Amino acid sequence: MTALASLFEQKSGTARELIAFAVGKQEFCIDVMSVREIRGWTPATVLPHSQSFVRGVINLRGAVLPIVDLAVRLGFPPAEVMGRHVIIVVQVGSQFVGLLVDAVSDILSVSESEVLPPPDVASEMAKRFVCGLIAMEGRMLSILSVDSVLPEQERSDPQ
Numbered sequence: 001m002t003a004l005a006s007l008f009e010q011k012s013g014t015a016r017e018l019i020a021f022a023v024g025k026q027e028f029c030i031d032v033m034s035v036r037e038i039r040g041w042t043p044a045t046v047l048p049h050s051q052s053f054v055r056g057v058i059n060l061r062g063a064v065l066p067i068v069d070l071a072v073r074l075g076f077p078p079a080e081v082m083g084r085h086v087i088i089v090v091q092v093g094s095q096f097v098g099l100l101v102d103a104v105s106d107i108l109s110v111s112e113s114e115v116l117p118p119p120d121v122a123s124e125m126a127k128r129f130v131c132g133l134i135a136m137e138g139r140m141l142s143i144l145s146v147d148s149v150l151p152e153q154e155r156s157d158p159q
Helices: 003-009 123-130 154-155
Strands: 017-021 026-031 034-038 054-060 063-069 084-094 095-101 103-110 130-136 140-145
Touching: 003 026, 017 084, 017 095, 054 095, 084 103, 103 140, 123 130
Parallel strands: 026 140, 063 095
Antiparallel strands: 017 026, 017 103, 034 084, 054 063, 084 095, 130 140
8 A cells, every 4th residue: 555545545535634844945744643743943962873864862751752854864955953943753653753844834634636646757766755746826745655754674673
């Protein structure tokens, strides 16, 4: 089952809510059901030899939360963190991860018919991260597959 199909699996034919956010000059959105909370930026403790997209870890109410710089993970230049940046805490499998984004902008309600598939010209890597596109009000938002944020090994082997 594709990520887009699973997005609409539970409520076929009904609208789903997505949280829209910015990474660089691009707009993305994710299913609101995968979001646990949205926090202001908290400086992260860098872990030696971590992957380039891992900003570090923060203490989230006694739990260690890895922070993924979503810009780097998606192939964009790293975020220059300012006070307006936020961390979207999402659940990926059994693991919680913080996604560093520039800003959260909207909560969207969309139906399956409003979601367009990624074009065939997109690379397999792009299709891995983007499971659909929404064109609305002169904007193009990419629906991000949250399951693709972490590499396969880290999703199946939580520490």
